[in-house]
Amino acid sequence: MNSKSSSINTRIVLSEYMPKGVTSASYFSIDKSQQVPLSGSLADGQVLVKVFALSIDPHLRIYISAPEDMPSSDDPVLLYSPGKTFSSIGVGTVIASKSNKFHAGDRIRGSEFPWQEFAVMNDDAFEKLPSDESTSLQDYLGVLGMPSFTAYLGVVTIGQAKAGETLLVSAASGAVGQVVVQLAKARGLRVVGVAGSDDKTARVKSIGADAAINYKTCGDYVQAIKAAAPEGIDIYFDSVGGSFLDATLLNLNTGARVILCGSMTTFGADKSATDGIKNLDTLIVKEVTMKGLYYFPHVGTQAEADFIQETTDMVNQGKIDFKIDERVGLESAPQALVDLYEGKNLGKVIVRL
Amino acid sequence: MNSKSSSINTRIVLSEYMPKGVTSASYFSIDKSQQVPLSGSLADGQVLVKVFALSIDPHLRIYISAPEDMPSSDDPVLLYSPGKTFSSIGVGTVIASKSNKFHAGDRIRGSEFPWQEFAVMNDDAFEKLPSDESTSLQDYLGVLGMPSFTAYLGVVTIGQAKAGETLLVSAASGAVGQVVVQLAKARGLRVVGVAGSDDKTARVKSIGADAAINYKTCGDYVQAIKAAAPEGIDIYFDSVGGSFLDATLLNLNTGARVILCGSMTTFGADKSATDGIKNLDTLIVKEVTMKGLYYFPHVGTQAEADFIQETTDMVNQGKIDFKIDERVGLESAPQALVDLYEGKNLGKVIVRL
Numbered sequence: 001m002n003s004k005s006s007s008i009n010t011r012i013v014l015s016e017y018m019p020k021g022v023t024s025a026s027y028f029s030i031d032k033s034q035q036v037p038l039s040g041s042l043a044d045g046q047v048l049v050k051v052f053a054l055s056i057d058p059h060l061r062i063y064i065s066a067p068e069d070m071p072s073s074d075d076p077v078l079l080y081s082p083g084k085t086f087s088s089i090g091v092g093t094v095i096a097s098k099s100n101k102f103h104a105g106d107r108i109r110g111s112e113f114p115w116q117e118f119a120v121m122n123d124d125a126f127e128k129l130p131s132d133e134s135t136s137l138q139d140y141l142g143v144l145g146m147p148s149f150t151a152y153l154g155v156v157t158i159g160q161a162k163a164g165e166t167l168l169v170s171a172a173s174g175a176v177g178q179v180v181v182q183l184a185k186a187r188g189l190r191v192v193g194v195a196g197s198d199d200k201t202a203r204v205k206s207i208g209a210d211a212a213i214n215y216k217t218c219g220d221y222v223q224a225i226k227a228a229a230p231e232g233i234d235i236y237f238d239s240v241g242g243s244f245l246d247a248t249l250l251n252l253n254t255g256a257r258v259i260l261c262g263s264m265t266t267f268g269a270d271k272s273a274t275d276g277i278k279n280l281d282t283l284i285v286k287e288v289t290m291k292g293l294y295y296f297p298h299v300g301t302q303a304e305a306d307f308i309q310e311t312t313d314m315v316n317q318g319k320i321d322f323k324i325d326e327r328v329g330l331e332s333a334p335q336a337l338v339d340l341y342e343g344k345n346l347g348k349v350i351v352r353l
Numbered sequence: 354m355n356s357k358s359s360s361i362n363t364r365i366v367l368s369e370y371m372p373k374g375v376t377s378a379s380y381f382s383i384d385k386s387q388q389v390p391l392s393g394s395l396a397d398g399q400v401l402v403k404v405f406a407l408s409i410d411p412h413l414r415i416y417i418s419a420p421e422d423m424p425s426s427d428d429p430v431l432l433y434s435p436g437k438t439f440s441s442i443g444v445g446t447v448i449a450s451k452s453n454k455f456h457a458g459d460r461i462r463g464s465e466f467p468w469q470e471f472a473v474m475n476d477d478a479f480e481k482l483p484s485d486e487s488t489s490l491q492d493y494l495g496v497l498g499m500p501s502f503t504a505y506l507g508v509v510t511i512g513q514a515k516a517g518e519t520l521l522v523s524a525a526s527g528a529v530g531q532v533v534v535q536l537a538k539a540r541g542l543r544v545v546g547v548a549g550s551d552d553k554t555a556r557v558k559s560i561g562a563d564a565a566i567n568y569k570t571c572g573d574y575v576q577a578i579k580a581a582a583p584e585g586i587d588i589y590f591d592s593v594g595g596s597f598l599d600a601t602l603l604n605l606n607t608g609a610r611v612i613l614c615g616s617m618t619t620f621g622a623d624k625s626a627t628d629g630i631k632n633l634d635t636l637i638v639k640e641v642t643m644k645g646l647y648y649f650p651h652v653g654t655q656a657e658a659d660f661i662q663e664t665t666d667m668v669n670q671g672k673i674d675f676k677i678d679e680r681v682g683l684e685s686a687p688q689a690l691v692d693l694y695e696g697k698n699l700g701k702v703i704v705r706l
Binding site (some may be wrong): 059062093241246260261262263266271274275276277278279280281283284286287288289290291292293294322323 | 412415427594598613614615616619624627628629630631632633634636637638639640641642643644645646647650
């Protein structure tokens with residue numbers, strides 16, 4: 001940092017709740033009124049962090065709706081409110097510490113990293129990353145982080161994938177989908193990937209998928225899935241919800257597993273304008289299991305340890321191809337979230353500061 | 354049987370496939386052109402059965418649609434076709450046998466019992482029931498049969514019910530629902546039952562439910578469920594699908610289980626006229642499991658043995674109250690199915706011949 005710009009500590013603030021049916025960068029504002037904190041201002045147990053990169057993820061859209069627009073009538077999770085610095089999963093480096101658990105130079109990752117260049121954080125709000133310089137900090141937002149672990153939980157823990165089965169995955173060129181494809185292929189499954197452009201379906205095939213569907217050009221979804229997987233679907237890894245999910249339900253085999261990992265078509269949507277899922281009754285006779293998958297409760301479990309072991313081995317052996325769609329500069333973060341919702345990304349979206 | 358009527362072997366035939374959106378007795382016909390088979394006409398491995406009672410169940414509606422109207426685009430299950438004798442789960446007595454496994458007087462139960470007074474059946478198409486006369490043949494269609502076992506599978510095997518949790522059950526005064534209520538109460542759960550009349554909700558409370566909802570008079574479903582279960586729902590045993598299911602999804606707790614056991618609102622329906630389920634995305638963050646439950650694959654499993662043990666004990670100790678809605682005479686069977694779909698039953702519907 002140079003001495004002039006370093007005094008300004010730019011941050012991104014949610015300026016107002018985003019209404020249903022809208023995903024726009026205009027609901028964020030850039031605030032340059034704060035100064036970089038001085039290390040002398042730290043309290044015991046606090047560290048000063050230089051934010052290195054932020055993870056841009058679909059679930060963020062859930063939390064920037066007004067509480068009355070949240071998808072559950074139970075108490076909504078109020079992570080974000082207008083006027084506060086926005087946050088997401090992120091990585092950074094400790095540059096000053098008044099914590100006895102962390103030292104200057106430590107690399108860290110946290111689930112609520114502020115969208116700000118420098119941040120004072122409590123030492124219970126993040127974890128220390130290996131100092132091994134063969135892995136980059138970005139890796140911990142990608143192939144060694146949430147997207148990959150989410151894929152692992154879906155394919156292995158919930159999906160119980162078995163060789164010879166057929167797995168269908170939507171958003172297959174995205175952050176999570178690309179790993180789903182490769183973990184399933186490594187286990188001997190037949191894999192069909194779904195994506196929204198020919199570039200993306202080409203990418204999906206290049207990382208091992210046996211077939212790919214461009215949902216924007218394939219015509220009738222039910223028939224497109226049937227053509228790509230005439231043997232039927234044993235596992236569906238869903239990140240989109242909506243009518244593609246509904247069509248998949250008509251192509252499931254007995255005992256199939258559906259992993260609900262995201263719902264890009266309904267997160268933040270005005271549901272009165274959506275069609276709804278009409279084929280849930282097909283789950284009954286086929287005894288299908290449908291299960292929601294959310295990353296955060298699994299952090300620190302045995303499944304995470306197993307995942308890190310397997311994925312690190314795959315990375316070291318060059319057996320996994322993880323594409324990062326990197327945006328540069330904190331101020332690009334709001335538009336990066338919009339691009340994710342508009343499908344204008346290829347791979348895992350991160351913002352490097 | 355008297356000598357005059359015994360020569361005619363009345364049967365019920367599906368005369369044509371039932372169209373979407375219609376459930377009517379007019380698609381069945383009564384055929385009196387056949388004679389009671391003579392015992393001398395049996396081939397090896399066959400028995401002559403006097404049909405005693407037939408089980409009238411919601412899933413029958415799935416199979417009397419034309420193949421193109423079936424809920425799955427996979428090969429539909431073609432149990433029934435126009436012109437054939439209709440069938441369902443049933444019980445009866447062997448009156449003549451050319452099987453070395455069965456003898457005259459044996460009581461039997463089968464999954465495809467013909468809707469006919471007397472039937473020639475192959476000896477691999479049914480199972481022998483205990484000869485203990487303390488249990489009636491009807492019990493094997495009810496408290497010791499499919500409805501009870503289905504309830505057990507939902508509450509115990511899939512639901513993993515734990516004391517202190519809250520269970521919501523729709524069609525709570527019906528064949529399966531009444532057992533769900535009592536099995537859950539026996540395990541220390543709080544139980545909320547849903548039914549379609551004040552008579553039915555009174556019945557639901559009389560067998561132990563802590564609260565009951567009359568879905569025809571309760572107003573907004575989401576609020577009605579919230580009022581009856583402000584602590585949230587841990588297990589939902591669903592036999593109706595549709596908008597009540599959708600409303601329940603907004604009242605689930607983290608880690609909840611939804612058992613899809615039937616879908617009275619969509620079986621045989623014209624789905625283009627239904628609203629669809631819009632709140633599936635709430636399953637994600639709460640990591641809800643939704644699982645289809647179908648009775649037939651569980652017959653003969655350890656779960657069935659466990660069920661028979663537990664339920665027989667409850668019956669012998671007078672701890673379970675199972676209501677049968679008995680219709681008399683084979684010719685009442687088609688209307689009994691219609692009444693079930695119109696909610697005009699109270700308890701398990703059987704037709705006693």
